[in-house]
Amino acid sequence: MREVPLASARVSEPILEVRNLVKHYPNVTAVDGLSLAVPEGVCFGLLGPNGAGKTTTIEIMEGILDATSGEVRYRGAPLDQRFREEAGILFQKTALQDFLTVRQSITLFRGLYTRGLDVDEVIRLCALEKLENRDNRKLSGGQQQRLLLAIALVNDPSVLFLDEPTTGLDPQARRNFWELIQSIKARKKSIILTTHYMEEAELLCDEIAIVDRGRIIAQGTPRRLLQEHFEEVMLELPRKDFPDSARNLPLRIIDVAERVEISTADLDATLRILIDAHVPLAHLRIRPANLEDLFLELTGKELRA
Amino acid sequence: MIKRLAAVWHARNLEFVRDRRTMIFSLLMPIALVLGMSFVFGGKERPLFKVGVIATVIDKQANPFLHERYVEFVPIADQSTGIRKVTHQQIDLLLDLHGTPRYWVNTDSPKGYIVEKLLLGAANGAQRQQVTGEAVRYVDYLFPGILGMNMMFSCLFGVGYVVLRYRKSGFLKRLHATPLTAFEFLTAQVLSRLGLILFVTTVLYVGIGTVIHFHRAGSGLLIILIAVLGALSMVAMGLTVAARFSSEEVVGGILNLLTWPMMLLSGVWYSLEGSPEWVQWVAGIFPLTHVLAAARAVMIDGAGVAEISSHLIYLAATALVFLALGAWSFKWRYD
Numbered sequence: 001m002r003e004v005p006l007a008s009a010r011v012s013e014p015i016l017e018v019r020n021l022v023k024h025y026p027n028v029t030a031v032d033g034l035s036l037a038v039p040e041g042v043c044f045g046l047l048g049p050n051g052a053g054k055t056t057t058i059e060i061m062e063g064i065l066d067a068t069s070g071e072v073r074y075r076g077a078p079l080d081q082r083f084r085e086e087a088g089i090l091f092q093k094t095a096l097q098d099f100l101t102v103r104q105s106i107t108l109f110r111g112l113y114t115r116g117l118d119v120d121e122v123i124r125l126c127a128l129e130k131l132e133n134r135d136n137r138k139l140s141g142g143q144q145q146r147l148l149l150a151i152a153l154v155n156d157p158s159v160l161f162l163d164e165p166t167t168g169l170d171p172q173a174r175r176n177f178w179e180l181i182q183s184i185k186a187r188k189k190s191i192i193l194t195t196h197y198m199e200e201a202e203l204l205c206d207e208i209a210i211v212d213r214g215r216i217i218a219q220g221t222p223r224r225l226l227q228e229h230f231e232e233v234m235l236e237l238p239r240k241d242f243p244d245s246a247r248n249l250p251l252r253i254i255d256v257a258e259r260v261e262i263s264t265a266d267l268d269a270t271l272r273i274l275i276d277a278h279v280p281l282a283h284l285r286i287r288p289a290n291l292e293d294l295f296l297e298l299t300g301k302e303l304r305a
Numbered sequence: 306m307i308k309r310l311a312a313v314w315h316a317r318n319l320e321f322v323r324d325r326r327t328m329i330f331s332l333l334m335p336i337a338l339v340l341g342m343s344f345v346f347g348g349k350e351r352p353l354f355k356v357g358v359i360a361t362v363i364d365k366q367a368n369p370f371l372h373e374r375y376v377e378f379v380p381i382a383d384q385s386t387g388i389r390k391v392t393h394q395q396i397d398l399l400l401d402l403h404g405t406p407r408y409w410v411n412t413d414s415p416k417g418y419i420v421e422k423l424l425l426g427a428a429n430g431a432q433r434q435q436v437t438g439e440a441v442r443y444v445d446y447l448f449p450g451i452l453g454m455n456m457m458f459s460c461l462f463g464v465g466y467v468v469l470r471y472r473k474s475g476f477l478k479r480l481h482a483t484p485l486t487a488f489e490f491l492t493a494q495v496l497s498r499l500g501l502i503l504f505v506t507t508v509l510y511v512g513i514g515t516v517i518h519f520h521r522a523g524s525g526l527l528i529i530l531i532a533v534l535g536a537l538s539m540v541a542m543g544l545t546v547a548a549r550f551s552s553e554e555v556v557g558g559i560l561n562l563l564t565w566p567m568m569l570l571s572g573v574w575y576s577l578e579g580s581p582e583w584v585q586w587v588a589g590i591f592p593l594t595h596v597l598a599a600a601r602a603v604m605i606d607g608a609g610v611a612e613i614s615s616h617l618i619y620l621a622a623t624a625l626v627f628l629a630l631g632a633w634s635f636k637w638r639y640d
Contacts, residue, residue, distance in 0.1 A: 062482055085484055091479060096479075099319060108312050109483065111313075112312055151479075
């Protein structure tokens with residue numbers, strides 16, 4: 001594994017900066033000397049497998065968990081009351097007060113901030129108009145996430161933390177949620193997003209950091225990272241179509257679940273080798289490398305392992 | 306700060322009012338208890354005469370009257386306590402055997418009339434002292450105890466479990482991510498619960514008072530002040546218990562550990578007079594003991610602020626101490 005330098009130097013001061021963050025639990029080091037800087041107005045993605053330390057990292061950045069050592073700075077200063085007033089947070093898992101409607105839940109949180117958006121505006125922004133009088137316990141998963149996003153937006157935050165916001169949602173609800181986040185991005189908000197959905201990261205994030213074992217192992221824009229690490233394209237074949245004899249061919253072969261992937265910079269030559277070896281190509285799929293391939297390349301793991 | 310506190314207070318009130326089952330239980334339980342007790346104890350008098358004797362230990366040889374059958378003789382520490390008890394017909398006659406025997410009898414009491422005849426038959430020459438006063442029934446004694454006990458359960462379990470539920474569900478963690486402070490959150494919970502307890506207690510006080518016509522000698526405002534300080538002290542105690550723990554078993558265990566001794570030793574059901582000194586010392590620690598002692602002093606004896614000031618000061622001080630302790634040890638997260 002190799003260390004990757006921090007994000008490219010920027011002229012403006014980052015809205016959030018993390019320096020040498022360490023978090024020890026008994027027998028576990030969840031975060032191990034992690035540093036990063038989040039520029040203002042970008043969507044910054046923290047990617048990694050379960051247990052990589054990304055939720056611990058984001059919770060320390062949110063100011064609700066204490067680090068063992070290291071520091072987090074918001075607009076150049078340690079986290080303080082100003083940060084709490086200007087940060088919006090959507091936790092991975094949270095519950096609201098029972099017996100309150102959608103509107104009352106939003107109103108409660110609006111009352112906790114000195115400034116923010118009008119409750120009606122937040123309801124409109126998160127498409128909750130038809131649900132505003134419904135008990136918050138009677139919402140579907142996607143509706144619940146929209147309400148939690150509305151609560152995170154109620155103070156018109158400068159920086160918005162979204163910790164695995166679409167985990168557990170069905171594909172349609174997930175796409176609807178992505179559209180919402182894109183509309184928030186359009187308002188030039190700084191967003192820090194953790195996810196293990198690569199499609200989500202590629203669609204929403206301007207910059208990403210891949211975290212593994214509490215450390216950043218790669219950081220940059222998705223395009224730049226892919227360019228840096230891949231000149232190749234990926235060939236995918238069902239494992240059942242790939243004979244054992246073909247494993248000795250001079251190719252970069254990776255086993256992924258029920259398929260075999262071959263990474264190559266010379267597509268013509270690779271195809272000739274496979275044809276000569278009589279490998280069935282009826283179900284062959286060719287695609288460019290993506291962030292999941294990047295993660296496999298860097299760590300040798302599947303992201304959702 | 307006030308805006309944040311008001312937002313949390315308002316939301317908690319909405320939650321309570323809409324949680325109908327909890328609301329109904331809070332009202333029905335004490336009503337059922339008081340009516341049941343009124344039915345059992347309100348009408349029939351026990352067939353035993355009770356005579357107070359001013360003495361630490363009663364010497365049966367001191368007077369032939371002390372050998373009378375069907376009369377229970379109880380030691381009374383001092384004359385004023387004894388006279389008060391005769392006035393409220395908590396005893397049928399008070400006897401002082403120091404020097405020339407003297408006795409106090411309530412002319413409004415039929416049992417006092419009979420037991421006086423027994424006394425004069427056995428110890429002729431005793432000097433008669435007369436008092437008058439309406440009888441205090443057991444239900445009159447019990448009524449403040451039931452209100453106090455309901456208040457205690459509502460304060461401790463109502464608040465303790467609510468905070469625990471908030472912590473376990475992650476709602477507290479979400480609040481922690483806002484500018485809200487632990488002190489603001491706890492104060493909002495205290496005020497919300499205080500309002501509800503005062504409402505419920507007032508409904509019970511007025512409603513049950515109409516049914517059983519209980520005895521009330523003192524100021525209604527003073528009773529409200531006792532209720533406010535008592536509720537503040539016990540709500541703050543409940544918050545202190547719930548401030549740190551995440552386990553229902555632990556919180557439930559601690560709350561039971563507090564409520565059962567309070568229920569048994571604070572004088573809800575009977576007076577602690579005559580019980581061992583250490584029991585009275587332990588009882589003196591509990592806020593409920595002070596609530597009940599003050600409430601009964603006002604309701605039965607018509608006591609004023611000065612006479613119950615030590616109880617009021619104790620309740621106010623414990624409220625502040627528990628609230629400060631709760632805010633200091635408060636934990637937002639569920640581990």
